[in-house]
Amino acid sequence: MAGKSQATAANRAPKPCALHGSWLPAESGGQFVVWGEQARTPRRSRGPLHPFCLAKQPLERAILDAWVPAAGNPGPSTERTQVWITAPAVGRRPSPSVELLADLGSDPPTPDAWGHWRVAAVRVSDPLALLERLPERDILGDRTIRIGHDLRFWAHLLAALEQAVRRHEYLPSMFAAQFDGFTVRGNRRKKPKIEFGHSWELADSARERIARSFERGMPLSCRALSAEEPDAPEGRAAIPAARSLAEHFLHVQLQAIVARTKHTQKLLQAFDGTYPSHGLSKSSSHISLPPITQATWEQWWQWHRRIQRASAEVDEQVCFRLADTPHDSPDDWRLQWLLSSRRDPSLLVPLEQFWKSDRDQRPKRLVREVLLQLGQAARLYDRLWEGMASEAPSELVLRREEALDFLRLQAPILQGAGFRVIVPAWWTSAGQRRLRLRLTPQSSLTGGVGAEPTGLLGINHLVKFKAEVVLDGTPLTREEWARVVEAKQGLVEVRGQWMELQPAEVGRLEEFWQKGQELVTMTVRETLQAAATESGPEIVHEGELGDLLAGLSGSGALEQLPQPRHFQGALRPYQMRGYSWLAYLERIGCGACLADDMGLGKTIQVIAAILGDRSRDPDGGPTLLVAPTSVLGNWQREVRRFAPTLIPYVHHGPKRPKTPAPFKKAVAGADIVVVSFAGARLDVNVLTKVAWRRLVVDECQNAKNPSAAVTKALRRIRAESRIALTGTPVENRLMDLWSLFSIINPGYLGTMTAFRKNVERPIMRHRDAEVASALRKMVRPFILRRMKTDKRIISDLPGKVEQNALCNLTPEQASLYEAVVRDVEQRLKQSKVDGIKRAGLVLSTLTRLKQICNHPAQFLQDGSAFSASRSHKLARVCAMLDEIEAEGESALVFTQFREVGKQLRSLFRKRYGGPVYYLHGGTPRARREHMVEEFQDPNTERGIFVLSLRAGGVGINLTRANHVIHFDRWWNPAVENQATDRAYRIGQEKCVMVHKMITMGTLEERIDEVIESKRELAEEIVGSGESWLSKLDNATFRRLISLDRGDAVIG
């Protein structure tokens, strides 16, 4: 049966499937099995075979397809097997997994029983390779393969294990087994022969840390597999406890990680003949493996106990405190020893006091503990032994260089080994004193590379500085410097306080000191780069340069520009700041990235900046604006709305001029030329022929790949200033950041290769905090990112911000729309249509047009694809949800059409990882309550809630969402507001962003205008329904529904 259905299915595109997998523990080792589920009509259930399970061959193929990326990587090798799964059942069938439900587009059913089924599976010979290369995202497309949460869980757990391995948190271990291979079960009477074996074990602290945090998150599906049929005809057999299953997995994978490592012959020799050599490469026959005896075991046991018992069992902890020494006795540093408590770190008793207390008060155990810990510390820091040669050991006296050695090298080691160390305040990063070079700007030179047209100091200008060496903000005197130079390095006391000198630093500063008053010359850009590093000079904020630096760092008073003269509407205070910031960076010749949260109004800040610049310099060239296709129209419309004096031109569609001359002619009068990313890529040779005033890249995460053609194209475009807009955080992925800067400030972060080597690798591989901090300082002046939750923003924002999200119609939508309008006009002309019939026609027309604006598939009702490419509105909503998901926020999506809700739900399910709920009039009460409860539960993943406007409009509380998207409009603002209030109500902690989707040039936009213009009257006029629309006279109605093609259609 199965074979036959396979054969017919093979001709069509493969059905979406989901891969699952879990760890099947065994007494020695275990196996990782993967199985698959496919959305299809269930197999005719014959016996216990899982009805959705993927057969062996397609399963193997799906695994290979999912893990193909690396070249020359054959994919995980597998072996066929079968396992049993115990899962919730609905009507004697297993419920599909959430991943499969996403593709089926249906709600999770309510299970009525447990059941178990046999599934075809494969055993993965190398689970490490499989889990380490788990595809980051589901593979969507022709061949949809979803990666189950169970597989992701194991990969996540493995990542935590590998991190512990990187931290060297494991040690050689041993196990014992009865000679015949079975585990000894504590039978004391009969003495079986015991065989010892080698293994590796995690440090207790690491195992505890990992198991504790993963125990709770383990999906039940990870515990649902068994190799044998579960012995539970009804209900569920016993399953592995989450914690112990995780620990078992960790243990076995740790063995595998060490075992797959290839060791050098030298290393093997270093272990030759010792018991841990059993734990090295099994393949090597060049070393001798001694039998492991009980004596070895006992030795190992004592050794391992010293390491493993340290953290968890004992509360008392020896602590070391280096006290400041008076400067007249520089060789008398007291390293005091104290007793502290892990549970209560504020408890600190100097050992000196401890020994002085009544002897009977000191438990024997504690004395031994103190000695043991001191001894263990002394093994790490040899000098401690000296201080211990006493009946009451309590401190160690250090000379100056020894104190420095302690601070520099020993303290971090002791700390890392779990001892508590308290160092003087001036050593901590907060209180550190450093000699710094201070550069005071003297005068700025014009004639730097590319002088700014504004006459202001720009980023490429040269500046002369006076250099001096300062400490704590005060220049060093000649005597003080002499002392520093004499000491050269180590701890030196200057102005009554100790500090550390680094020889390299002193040498560098000496150079400047020798030069005396000579001036140093640098460009402003170099100044910024130099000041970003930890040891870099301190730049005095003085004069023009000072203003510039203060402006960049955000500390100075950024000149608040007045709202541009012809700007329509009012900018909020933070938008005024953002606009002034953009204008400021432009004036000093820097590129900028405005990365405000979605909904804070990046668009109008940019429009204000363009407008402001235009009024200052009416002859500057046009602005080139690159944006995703779905928002081209929105830009055009927003420009017209907020800056009617600016002329936008959309360069898009098949009829656009594709050669320089016609293009130049077409854009001659325009202030803003809007182009899509694809357009920028295709027409780059045309676009580079114009000298742009500025380049604005909207949604610049589209150009995050530095080597993508579109990114390269954007880099080639010549513009006096460059602005990027994005709503997703750019800071996290370093190469994305480089790509962004290559567009807005080319060259500032160096070449890509240099950036990879000097920045990305140190940060990613070695977690170099200093490099990260330098990078942060370098990029921060050019990124303005404000979040809805920022205090200053919250005070500027009302609790709810409503915005219209405008979009265009696709050509398909437009032609459908026009056909309907023509048809209605015909019918209205017929005199017979009046009264109730006419009202019916009006209302049905409205519905049909709204359907077209939503999606052609909704109107056509022909089962055609509900894809984002056929509706810009849908594409826009998806883009917004992408951002919302990236921010870790939740959204409500309202629609008045049940069929749209259903389609949205299944589309979102396919597209997003989190749960998607759908509530409509037909949802049973219990189910509805359950969904709301789950959505609100902080322990569940954040998700998307699709609601029908009518059913979801009242009564329920969905405050976990802070975005409300109205997919289509209801002409009654009261009903919309009521819906919005599901999120905007008591319990909401964030500002609620309301996005109203409106297609431009259609009745949606026009009715919005009607409502907006008479907002205060609206409720009276429109009552509760749409019936008022039917009372409009023919001419008004026609105007209302007519299509303004110029506005409506893009591409």
Added chain:
Amino acid sequence: MAAHGKTWWGERFLAALDGCMDTGRLSRGRSYAAPHRRTKFAMRNGTVKATMRGNVNRYFGVHETPYYKVEIQFTSVTAGRWRTVLKRIGSNANWVTHLILGEVPPTIEDAFSGLPRLLPTSRADFVSSCSCPDWANPCKHVAGVYYHLGSLLDRDPLLLFELRGMQRSRLLRSVSKSELGAALAGDTAKPDLWEWAATGACPPVEMVEEGGDPADVRSFWRGVPLPKDAGMELTDPPVSALLIRRAGDYPDFWLRHNSFLAAMAELYERVSKSLPVGPADDLTKGRLL
């Protein structure tokens, strides 16, 4: 001299033999430290008695495997001096702690004012005899026993005290009079093989009955979302192999002369290098800037 003792005191112990033997005997003696050479070995009150298996040598008229009786006696410290010494040890945290950790304190000789000291330094510290026909004393059989003693000492420093006439039990009783000394006597933990062996090669997987209604479909498949850095420690340890450093170098099971810590540190590095760099690293980063 090639290092033979792993610990500094084991080495020093063996060095005492160097001065009183020619190199030929010394190296033959070293080979007599092998276990099959000893048929009996006992120690009592600072006297070591052993029976060593010699070689057949027809040239010297030895036609059957000969067995030789070896005796080594170390100069005892007198009871009176022991009292002073133990009192000194009991009031020095450095010495007590070293002994707790299974090491001979490097400065221990300071506790023994005058001769004999704890560690033998020359022929004057022991007398030896052997029933073999070799005229030289110490002979290779004596050396074999001596070497064996040295390797025992590596593991058990208290043996040195026994050789100087201080029995372990008496020693512990005596130092226990002081507070610090009591700590030396106080190690009670003993490994329980049976309890421990019950675990087997892998940690046991506990099976639980979680009866009740079938789980909600979503929670069955998804579980509770975890933070990206779940179970991860974000700081790096300052030195390699920090965990095992706590127990010192040359653990008892490590019979080699190269450093255990160094070998492990290299092993750790190799294993870390074999790990993939990738998403797992990203996970731990959190927000960078």
